[in-house]
Amino acid sequence: MALAKKEDTQNKIKEIARKLFTRFGYSSTTIREIAKESQVNIALVNYYFRSKDNLFRIIMEESFEQLFIQIDPIINNKNTTLEEKIQSLVSNYLDFLQKFPELPLFMLNEIKNKPKHLVIKISLKKKVSQSSLMHQIKERNPYINPLHFIFNLLGMLVFPFIMKPVISSAKLINIDDFNQMISERKRLIPIWINDILESKKT
Amino acid sequence: MALAKKEDTQNKIKEIARKLFTRFGYSSTTIREIAKESQVNIALVNYYFRSKDNLFRIIMEESFEQLFIQIDPIINNKNTTLEEKIQSLVSNYLDFLQKFPELPLFMLNEIKNKPKHLVIKISLKKKVSQSSLMHQIKERNPYINPLHFIFNLLGMLVFPFIMKPVISSAKLINIDDFNQMISERKRLIPIWINDILESKKT
DNA sequence: AAAAAATTTAAACATTTGTTTTAAACAAAA
DNA sequence: TTTTGTTTAAAACAAATGTTTAAATTTTTT
The missing domain is CATH 1.10.357 (Tetracycline Repressor; domain 2)
Structure with a gap:
């Protein structure tokens, strides 16, 4: 149950982040905006993904793979x-x-x-x-x-x-x-x- | 003479700004970086162009015209x-x-x-x-x-x-x-x- | 040369932003 | 029920950033 919830929140953050990064680019997307749209606390973003940079890296790698796969x-x-x-x-x-x-x-x-x-x-x-x-x-x-x-x-x-x-x-x-x-x-x-x-x- | 110098500084700032905006985009380009590369004080950028946004608008309009002219x-x-x-x-x-x-x-x-x-x-x-x-x-x-x-x-x-x-x-x-x-x-x-x-x- | 105007600088201000800390809420295990 | 580990929230921190202010410097005008 805890695992499911964790995966759930983590994934929600990632998908919102993907949407915002894709639309506005890295620099114009703030962690606060990601948290707000994901309806979670700012600290949660760093809790699950360590840093904005790391979150972005993960999303880029996934997108890249998606493009070439x-x-x-x-x-x-x-x-x-x-x-x-x-x-x-x-x-x-x-x-x-x-x-x-x-x-x-x-x-x-x-x-x-x-x-x-x-x-x-x-x-x-x-x-x-x-x-x-x-x-x-x-x-x-x-x-x-x-x-x-x-x-x-x-x-x-x-x-x-x-x-x-x-x-x-x-x-x-x-x-x-x-x-x-x-x-x-x-x-x-x-x-x-x-x-x-x-x-x-x- | 003052006019020449003014035009000179103003233009130097604009051309450096154009280079940086073009290379790094709006959000990733800071007024401090523009000032530093132009070798002028930060306040001068705003003195000549009022705001980062306005400077960017001017450059975009010029680039756009250049593209279509x-x-x-x-x-x-x-x-x-x-x-x-x-x-x-x-x-x-x-x-x-x-x-x-x-x-x-x-x-x-x-x-x-x-x-x-x-x-x-x-x-x-x-x-x-x-x-x-x-x-x-x-x-x-x-x-x-x-x-x-x-x-x-x-x-x-x-x-x-x-x-x-x-x-x-x-x-x-x-x-x-x-x-x-x-x-x-x-x-x-x-x-x-x-x-x-x-x-x-x- | 003196006064006025324009240009430049240094410093401060107010926000924004990524990150961290501390503790509370919650769920699972003992 | 108590304990333990995980998840969430609130607040604070530190650095970055656009902007403004006030004074200093330089240039132009009288």
């Missing part, structure tokens, strides 16, 4: 074609981003501000460069640095969500039209990426 | 073809971003955190939707929402710079290879955008 099995699946991989990546990632639209901008910004938290990612280079996807891209178009395609694909997926605050603020399009656009992109991005891969003018 | 004459030039516009946009914007690589992530993040600063941009919708570029895109491919192309073009241009901290941190590629990639993209992005515009599978 989705793509790893896809890009390394030896039994799928390049087209299938791209289709799967686009579909899964856009679904994921629609659930957590603020995650990319938050992560990219915090990584910029505190590159120390990125010790985890020394393996990233290996993960990407040795992936099955990377090899298939090289086969398909040996003339161009495959990182171009990775950037293009990731950019097409992520960029609309990074621009979302600008879009809302400038009232460029409303939220329904935005989601409609994302749905269209699920169909279109694989086509576009294929066009780019097959471009003979390079 | 470049594209406005290009996308609204009635005497250039769509191809020429795209070529010019890509070339100018990549040059600009290589000079100020941290600007996009900074701006996007601050816009997310404080959408109040975006009063300036109510005109953005008009600017984009009534632009000559937009009309030419619609002519070229009437079947797809032109915002897709805007997102793709902007994403291809900006996304590598937004990813730069991740790239450095994960040591995916070194800085020389990064700049080499950007140079390649000056040539490639217009080709890719053209491929996408001509895609008949949509």
Whole structure:
């Protein structure tokens, strides 16, 4: 019972903290605000997580894993074609981003501000460069640095969500039209990426 | 003479502030740090700019203008073809971003955190939707929402710079290879955008 | 050169914020 | 019931931070 309650409180704090950190960033999020929204005493936050820094580190590591755990099995699946991989990546990632639209901008910004938290990612280079996807891209178009395609694909997926605050603020399009656009992109991005891969003018 | 000195100090503070705000964001930049790097007394910052908030507002407005002043004459030039516009946009914007690589992530993040600063941009919708570029895109491919192309073009241009901290941190590629990639993209992005515009599978 | 105005500095103020301490409330075990 | 360990709350602490004040210094004007 005590354990259940403990886990409960601890988790509530963590999820509220995740929400606030993601929305406002590390510096603009205060322990007092986390405690207030979690409806617990300030001291409890430090009681369960030792420090603001440690709480943030835990959340960053979880978010980071969440971001990459989705793509790893896809890009390394030896039994799928390049087209299938791209289709799967686009579909899964856009679904994921629609659930957590603020995650990319938050992560990219915090990584910029505190590159120390990125010790985890020394393996990233290996993960990407040795992936099955990377090899298939090289086969398909040996003339161009495959990182171009990775950037293009990731950019097409992520960029609309990074621009979302600008879009809302400038009232460029409303939220329904935005989601409609994302749905269209699920169909279109694989086509576009294929066009780019097959471009003979390079 | 007094005027010159005043302008001098004032400008020094502003440029240091711009550098720090751009690198660390609003919350993580302190007036004391700005004063220290500018080699002036803390009170001088408030003497010239009244408040941290006001100083930040001025810098944001200038940066914002800087970002859009470049594209406005290009996308609204009635005497250039769509191809020429795209070529010019890509070339100018990549040059600009290589000079100020941290600007996009900074701006996007601050816009997310404080959408109040975006009063300036109510005109953005008009600017984009009534632009000559937009009309030419619609002519070229009437079947797809032109915002897709805007997102793709902007994403291809900006996304590598937004990813730069991740790239450095994960040591995916070194800085020389990064700049080499950007140079390649000056040539490639217009080709890719053209491929996408001509895609008949949509 | 004297007076006035503008610029700069040092110090203090008032809040905010992360953290710690101390003790009370509570649940589980003896 | 008493004891023991865990969880929660209130308060205090210390450092950081935006801002203001008042005096000193420098520059400009008369």
